[in-house]
Amino acid sequence: xxxxxxxxxxxxxxxxxxxxxxxxxxxxxxxxxxxxxxxxxxxxxxxxxxxxxxxxxxxxxxxxxxxxxxxxxxxxxxxxxxxxxxxxxxxxxxxxxxxxxxxxxxxxxxxxxxxxxxxxxxxxxxxxxxxxxxxxxxxxxxxxxxxxxxxx
Amino acid sequence: xxxxxxxxxxxxxxxxxxxxxxxxxxxxxxxxxxxxxxxxxxxxxxxxxxxxxxxxxxxxxxxxxxxxxxxxxxxxxxxxxxxxxxxxxxxxxxxxxxxxxxxxxxxxxxxxxxxxxxxxxxxxxxxxxxxxxxxxxxxxxxxxxxxxxxxxxxxxxxxxxxxxxxxxxxxxxxxxxxxxxxxxxxxxxxxxxxxxxxxxxxxxxxxxxxxxxxxxxxxxxxxxxxxxxxxxxxxxxxxxxxxxxxxxxxxxxxxxxxxxxxxxxxxxxxxxxxxxxxxxxxxxxxx
Ligand SMILES: Cc1cc2nc3c(=O)[nH]c(=O)nc-3n(C[C@H](O)[C@H](O)[C@H](O)COP(=O)(O)OP(=O)(O)OC[C@H]3O[C@@H](n4cnc5c(N)ncnc54)[C@H](O)[C@@H]3O)c2cc1C
Ligand code: FES
Numbered sequence: 001x002x003x004x005x006x007x008x009x010x011x012x013x014x015x016x017x018x019x020x021x022x023x024x025x026x027x028x029x030x031x032x033x034x035x036x037x038x039x040x041x042x043x044x045x046x047x048x049x050x051x052x053x054x055x056x057x058x059x060x061x062x063x064x065x066x067x068x069x070x071x072x073x074x075x076x077x078x079x080x081x082x083x084x085x086x087x088x089x090x091x092x093x094x095x096x097x098x099x100x101x102x103x104x105x106x107x108x109x110x111x112x113x114x115x116x117x118x119x120x121x122x123x124x125x126x127x128x129x130x131x132x133x134x135x136x137x138x139x140x141x142x143x144x145x146x147x148x149x150x151x152x
Numbered sequence: 153x154x155x156x157x158x159x160x161x162x163x164x165x166x167x168x169x170x171x172x173x174x175x176x177x178x179x180x181x182x183x184x185x186x187x188x189x190x191x192x193x194x195x196x197x198x199x200x201x202x203x204x205x206x207x208x209x210x211x212x213x214x215x216x217x218x219x220x221x222x223x224x225x226x227x228x229x230x231x232x233x234x235x236x237x238x239x240x241x242x243x244x245x246x247x248x249x250x251x252x253x254x255x256x257x258x259x260x261x262x263x264x265x266x267x268x269x270x271x272x273x274x275x276x277x278x279x280x281x282x283x284x285x286x287x288x289x290x291x292x293x294x295x296x297x298x299x300x301x302x303x304x305x306x307x308x309x310x311x312x313x314x315x316x317x318x319x320x321x322x323x324x325x326x327x328x329x330x331x332x333x334x335x336x337x338x339x340x341x342x343x344x345x346x347x348x349x350x351x352x353x354x355x356x357x358x359x360x361x362x363x364x365x366x367x368x369x370x371x372x373x374x375x376x377x378x379x380x381x382x383x384x385x386x387x388x389x390x391x392x393x394x395x396x397x398x399x400x401x402x403x404x405x406x407x408x409x410x411x412x413x414x415x416x417x418x419x420x421x422x423x424x425x426x427x428x429x430x431x432x433x434x435x436x437x438x439x
Binding site: 057059067068069070071072073075098138139142143145146147148149 | 280281282309310311315336338339340341342344345346347348349350352353357371372374375378
């Protein structure tokens with residue numbers, strides 16, 4: 001457990017988080033690994049975890065018969081998943097490990113409970129998730145703009 | 153007669169408004185709509201240029217357009233290299249030239265990349281789409297004089313895996329151990345195992361000292377704006393960020409005003425500008 005707490009504390013996503021919060025959220029954490037090609041989760045499933053990547057790469061994908069589109073890849077030190085934060089707590093895409101990937105999985109029900117119990121912790125979590133969400137929204141806008149297209 | 157002819161030729165060569173004749177030696181298709189042309193001056197001369205400069209190329213009977221030089225500045229006799237995307241009448245006519253056909257060349261023009269100023273610094277090259285073409289001469293120069301520079305990172309973003317420019321060269325550079333190279337695409341399907349996301353997301357992966365870094369950025373203007381923002385957020389000062397601007401051109405020698413960008417003429421004062429000198433002009437809707 002102590003090892004896990006250290007890993008959580010040292011993950012850049014939680015940089016500077018108060019010691020007591022680290023302890024609290026470490027109770028919701030577990031170490032996981034995914035082989036290349038293995039899915040972390042699938043679109044439509046309940047978003048009951050999110051992942052702090054420690055190594056490897058994960059592709060966020062959407063599929064239709066015979067076609068799979070990768071909309072983003074995330075790697076070391078980044079996070080996978082925000083759907084656990086807001087109802088209906090359902091994944092909007094597939095997440096597939098592109099190579100051996102090690103991560104900390106955070107139990108969403110556990111974490112949501114702790115955030116409800118201590119709103120300071122909840123606010124901390126929001127402050128950490130919002131910039132990532134905004135960055136990803138901005139990136140998505142640029143991707144939609146298709147800036148490298150012929151008429152740009 | 154022959155004397156008069158020679159004098160005329162010399163006078164013409166000295167007049168920057170008169171195109172010199174070159175012939176297409178060969179062309180290679182890089183992407184569906186992008187071609188690299190290797191030209192040879194008809195009089196056998198080499199056209200010296202600095203990385204980042206451009207030529208005005210004439211497709212005879214069609215028109216003239218500015219195109220950056222994408223070859224190696226140190227390679228005399230290698231031909232004059234341009235990489236062209238077929239977007240319209242003139243670029244299309246140039247892209248369709250057959251070997252041996254004539255092209256008009258005026259130039260080279262403009263202020264290039266700060267390759268000499270970058271010596272002793274880490275160098276970050278941020279390129280998007282066809283923006284890699286004007287930066288390729290910089291990469292050749294850095295690699296030829298590798299010891300004069302600190303860490304070198306090349307970050308390249310393309311539309312999709314099938315639209316990665318100079319792919320075999322990128323693969324070659326990736327194998328070099330003294331340059332860091334990251335490639336990302338905006339969208340991917342199927343078996344692409346590389347990175348997907350915007351080019352600015354590559355910046356945190358690159359190893360450089362922001363206080364001693366010179367950055368060169370080239371691509372569509374929106375991409376450059378966000379690229380500059382990400383470099384600034386990473387701690388690189390505006391005086392150490394350079395970008396190459398595009399405006400439509402006619403004379404290319406600072407006379408007609410077609411390429412005006414605020415107080416500057418892109419053809420004469422650019423196309424490469426230091427970011428802090430451009431200021432708000434980079435985000436102005438119309439100038
Ligand atoms: C300094 C400088 C360096 C350049 N270097 C290169 C280069 O290395 N390679 C290259 O392919 N191009 C380069 N360009 C852009 C090139 O000059 C234009 O693509 C060209 O002038 C288009 O002329 P056209 O007659 O073929 O197209 P037009 O018939 O004038 O235009 C056809 C269509 O293409 C669009 N278009 C026009 N210009 C551009 C553009 N710059 N980008 C995207 N779409 C455009 C127009 O909006 C129109 O929809 C450079 C421009 C400048 C100013
Ligand atoms: S193109 Fe004429 S001033 Fe620049």
